[in-house]
Every structure is written in structure tokens, then in C-alpha cells.
Amino acid sequence: MLAYRELGKEELKTELAKLKKEYQDICSAKISLDMSRGKPGSDQLDLSMEMLDVINSHSDLSASNGFDCRNYGVMDGLPEAKKMMADIMETTPDHVIVYGNASLSIMYDSIARSFTHGVMGNTPWCKLDRVKWLCPVPGYDRHFAITEHFGIEMINVPLKEDGPDMDFVEKLVREDEAVKGIWCVPKYANPTGISYSDVVIKRMAALKPAAKDFRIYWDNAYAVHHLYDEEQDEILDIIQECEKAGNPDMVFEFASTSKITFPGSGVAALAASKANLEYIKKQMSIQTIGHDKINQLRHVKYFKNIDGVKAHMKKHAEKMRPKFEAVHNMLEKELRSAEIASWTNPKGGYFISLDVMPGCAKKTVAMCKEAGMILTEAGATYPYGKDPEDKNIRIAPSYATPDELIDASRILIICVKITTIEKMLTEM
């Protein structure tokens, strides 16, 4: 089949008519598919069921430091939970605070604290006229929602194959004291799946911000979420790199077991310099007496150590690979030759990022929705929900089965083709 741009007006119209017929048939079939969020499939959740057996009424619920996990206390996490989360983030336990069940809440909390009390003695952001934030795009909608919620002005930063455009980042951070942070998903980024190169990470760690309270928000959400055994992205330890660059306090790193065990019932953690942790713990001591230590212990008893986590993640990969491949194969087979879109083929993480012709994303997603298939809202991968080119679509293959994903991809591809041809025809 020819690329669409090689087709004449009539040929496009014929193709469009054929596609619309197919679309009508799909709509009549009244399917219902959800590819909107990075939710693990139930087959993935099944993998962790035995974790629910490691603690029962006969268990000794003492932590390694002898503390009775059933009672109040141990505000910043069990030693063994710190170790586990440190290993996942490839840092050391002395940099870690273990929190409750979600890293999203830690990020919210970190920004809320900066807003109300400031960062390590600096002016609370609520007392400033303007606070700005760098947002590599496309990125994670829930990140952008937090900064938007606090009235922080978000600035789009191009996300390239090896990470954010560092020329752009360096300049903005150096010149504008109002720039207080940057959202980063450094490994298997949401949604493009790229990982930051060593060069990018070293430049990130060596930033010279005008704002003393500038922090890199390093959401290492997919640290161990590889799809393949043989090809795995690895990234530098940002905390160590910041130390080496003389910026030890410049980063907050986040991770959780949400997509390792059970989302919502996992363990989440923050990693940062000791100076940051001391400051944060002062606030924490007002906010909580301690998080769920029994759940921390449950995770540690189940995994034993980082090797246990990695072995577990291989099982996840076995479930995830066919899902990613189902989508990828369909895109290759049905969409490649038309030369009207591009997509990522990530080695890990939870998403495939699809770029369609500018101006076609919203319409495509709307058409899919009408056909019974929910995708992440178009624009969601950009601050304020505004994709300036209206071209990025995030595909989340985890929740469906490979068979469902083949159907879903077919619908998506038809919708992409229809909206693209319609656009081409109006421009002819």
C-alpha cells in the first residue's frame, strides 16, 4: 500500500469511504475497551497474590530493629523497607523515607509543603508572586495536574530521545528564579518510553539554578519495569550525580511498588539528601505518627531482597510483552505504510506514545470513544491538557488482553486514518 501523501483526492475519498464503513461496523458491534490508564491487568495482579500469605496471625511482626510493626511509630519507614526501596531506586537506605501507598501523594505532599512552608528554609511559595515549573512534553498528566492545582505556571520543554532538551532547561533554570522545579520520568518515560542518557542526567545534576529551592522531581516510576531480559535501559543514580556535581540537595526522587505488587496497596518512597530528609521529617512529624509498617513488612518478607523484586518483574514482563507486541504489530502492519503517524517501541514502562498528524489527535480519540474504546484524553500528556499540535495519543496496553488489544488497535488505526484523510482532503 502507498503512503497517503502519494494518493490523489479520489483515491483518498475511496479509502475514506471504505474506512467509514469499517468504522460503522465497529460502532454497531458495541464493544467496550479501556486503554486510558496505566492500570495493571488482572493477570498481573494475580502475580502478587502470594504476598498476601506471608503475614498471618502466627507471624512475628517485629522489624529488623526489633520494633513491633503493629504499633505506632517508625515514622520514616522500617530499615528493611528503606533498603528495598533504595535498591529499587539504586540509591542507599540513608537517602530514603518510606511513605504510604502512593508516590503521587508524596509528590503532592512535597509541593504542598514547599507551598506552605518552603524548601529547606526558603520562602514558602504561597508568598511568592509567581512559581514556574518545567514540564518535559509529552509527559504524565497527573504530574501536570499537581502543579496546575497549586497555580504553578508550567512551561513545556521538548522531550527528546535521550531526555529533556537540556540547552532549554539549563537556560531557563539559570535565568529565572521563579523556576522551582522540573518533572522528570527518567526511565521508560510516561508516555514516550524513552530513558535519559548519561549525558542528560549529568547535565541535569550539574544545573546551576537561579532559585536556591529549585528541585528536580525525579519520578522513577518504572525503575524495574523492563519488558525484555536482554535489552534493558539503565540510568545513572541522580542522587549520586547531584552529589558529585556539588548539588546534593537538588533532587527529590520518587518510587513505589504500585506496578510491582498492588496499586493503591503498595509501598512508596522518597529519596533525597540527608539535609532534605531532615527538613521533611520535621514536617512529617506533624502530619503522621507512621505509615503502614505491616504492609512494608509484608512486601519485604515477600520479596526478601532486590533479586526477589527483579525475578517478580520478569513475570510482569512476560504478561506485558504480548500486550505491547499486539499493539506494536498492528501499528506496523496496518499503519506503517500509510506514513501518517509515528509511535514508540519502548523497552519498558507502561505506554506507547502515538503521534498522529497535527490537528488529528482530539478527533481520533473522540471517534474511538464513540466506538466504545476509551483512550487517555487527547492533550492529557501536556500541561493544561493542551497539546499545541494536537497530535499526541497515549496508549496504555496493560489493562487489556492481547486479543482485546488487537481489536482496540484496529479501531484506533481506522480512526487515525479517517481523521487524517479528512484533514488531508480539507487541505487539498
Add this chain to the structure above:
Amino acid sequence: MLAYRELGKEELKTELAKLKKEYQDICSAKISLDMSRGKPGSDQLDLSMEMLDVINSHSDLSASNGFDCRNYGVMDGLPEAKKMMADIMETTPDHVIVYGNASLSIMYDSIARSFTHGVMGNTPWCKLDRVKWLCPVPGYDRHFAITEHFGIEMINVPLKEDGPDMDFVEKLVREDEAVKGIWCVPKYANPTGISYSDVVIKRMAALKPAAKDFRIYWDNAYAVHHLYDEEQDEILDIIQECEKAGNPDMVFEFASTSKITFPGSGVAALAASKANLEYIKKQMSIQTIGHDKINQLRHVKYFKNIDGVKAHMKKHAEKMRPKFEAVHNMLEKELRSAEIASWTNPKGGYFISLDVMPGCAKKTVAMCKEAGMILTEAGATYPYGKDPEDKNIRIAPSYATPDELIDASRILIICVKITTIEKMLTEM
């Protein structure tokens, strides 16, 4: 034995010498006791161990609404968890949001949200010059710590036998728009153990605040924490009373299972009007995808219903009664006749409140500490840690055994007597 005030200087000196000898002997014995915090004893924690069996790898983790509790979602709590928490608070599930493991965090979060985003559309407190708060005293140090952390000006309100001095509360709330809230522990108050009378609760619900965003922070921490079967305090449902009084939005109620199952690994909830909940959920949707639903399910499966909770609390009462009685009997036997102190004899909750002669609390607590016995810091039951009369001491009997509590009470009584006589002698 005579009341101390009936003794002459020489008699007091003789008594003091005898007491100091006893104190020296105790110090030499190098004991170690902790009565500082309201931590359940390990015998109480043992009561909930079987809750750890109700969910295992073979369990169906579907909620009553069919939702898979293992996955993301259900931000505001499982229907059955709402019902359980509503029953504990004696309200209805439609007034309830279920959170994570601690009500303290919900209270912090509520004030933080009011600070950054305001209460139901009102000016965020961070934009106001002054925010004031009413603090019935003596009260709970962690409440005061939150308001202090946000720079809120705390005003002491006398706490009487039937609740806060409502003449005082009504006047301040009516006249001063800067007054945005009041801390209340309405049942078995921390530390005095009193419960609010119907009259007080009705007056509370009928407040006419100058501030539209005034909220009663109703910490129903000891809702089901009775010590006796026969004599139990019951309080009116504040949410219903506020509705009746035409103030449906004026209250946030908090509760948790921290002292029912496992502190730190329990389930906590907020209850409020639907208008409040809608506003709060908007913020929550930025902050979290959902709390630990597996733990919610674990609690519901274990208790089944409110009768299960109540039956469980009877077992707690059986453990707690001998502890409270050990302290109370010692105070009656060894301290009553001296007529130098008064104390509460609560029917529930976690504390005994001891009032010594003004100016003697700090010294007493310090002496106890030197003898190896940790009490809550004197002053802690007042805002800013400042007991204006330096007379209140909070005793937390739960964590020790009855035998330990007899020893601990003996030490405490000796220290009270020594500091009192020393004070009397300087004033003679």
C-alpha cells in the same frame, strides 16, 4: 493521713525527707517505663491478629460493588468500608470518605488544603493576615502541633466537665472572622476523658460564626473506646445536629481504627456534608488515585459489621480496665488524702488527666524522667506546650502492664508529693 495543708513546716520537712529517700531508692533501681503516649499494649495488639488471616492468596478481593480492590481506583473508599466507618462515627455512608491509615493525616491534610486552596471557595488561609483557632484545654498535643505548624494563632478555651465553655466559644466565633476552627475530642476527650453533653453539642452545632469557612474539627477518636459495659458515654451525631441547626457544612468529623486494630495499619475516615465532600474530592483527585482498599477490605471482612467492632472493643476494654484501675487505685490510696491533686476517672478513651498544684507539673515530670519513667511532656496538653498554670499531667496507662502501672504510679505519686511539698515550703 492528713491533708498536706494541715501539716506544719517541720512535719512537711520530715515527710519530704522520707519521700526523697524513697525517690533515691527508685532511681537506684534503674527502672524503665513509658507512659508518655496513648499506644496500645501488645496484649491489645494481639486481639487483632486474626484480622491478618481474613485475606490470603485464595481470597476474592472484589468489593461489594464488584471492584477489584487490588487495582487502582475507588478514590473515596469501598462502599462497605464507608459503611463501617460511618457506623463507628454514628453517621451515614454518604457523609464519609475513607482515607489511608491515620486520621491525624486527614486533619493535617484538611488544614493544609484550607491553607492552600481555601474552604469551599473561600479565601485560602495563606492569603489572610491572621487565622485563629479555638483549643479547648487541656487537649491533644498533636492537634495543637498541626495548627502551630501552619502559624495559626491558638486560643485556649476552658474545657469543662460537659465540654468546652460554650459562652466563650460562641462569643469568639461570632465576633472574630479570623477564627476558622475549633479542635474537639467530643467523646472520652484526650486527656480528661470527659464527653460533651447534648446541650454543648447542640450549642456547638448552632454556632453562628463570623467566618463562612469556620469548621468544627470533630476528632471522634474514641467513639467506641468504652472501658465498661454498663456505663458508657454516648454523644449526639454532630453532623445531624449541624444539619438541624441549619449549619450542614460546619463540621469535619474524623475517626480511625488505629486503636481498634493496628495503629499505623488501620483505616481512617472523614465525615462531612456532601458539599464539603464534593469540594474535598476535587483536591483528592489530584493527590491520590486511591487509598489501600485491600486493607479496607481486610477490616470489613474481619469485623463484618458494627456489632463485630463493638464485640472487639469489649476485648480491648477487658485489657484496658485493669490498667486504668491500677493507676486509679494507686492515686486514690496514696494521693487522695494529701489533698494536693485531682484526677479524672474516665469511662473510656486512653488517658487519665492529673492536675497537681500550680507550678508543679514540669518538675514532677522531670523527676519522673530522672527516675526512668517517661510521661507526656508537661505543658503538652496546651497550645505551644505552655500550660499557663503548669499543673496538668497526662497519664497514658495503655502501653504498660497493670503491675508496671502500680510501680509507675508509685513513682509518679512520690514525685508529685516531693514537688508539692517543696513548693509549699518555699511559700511558708
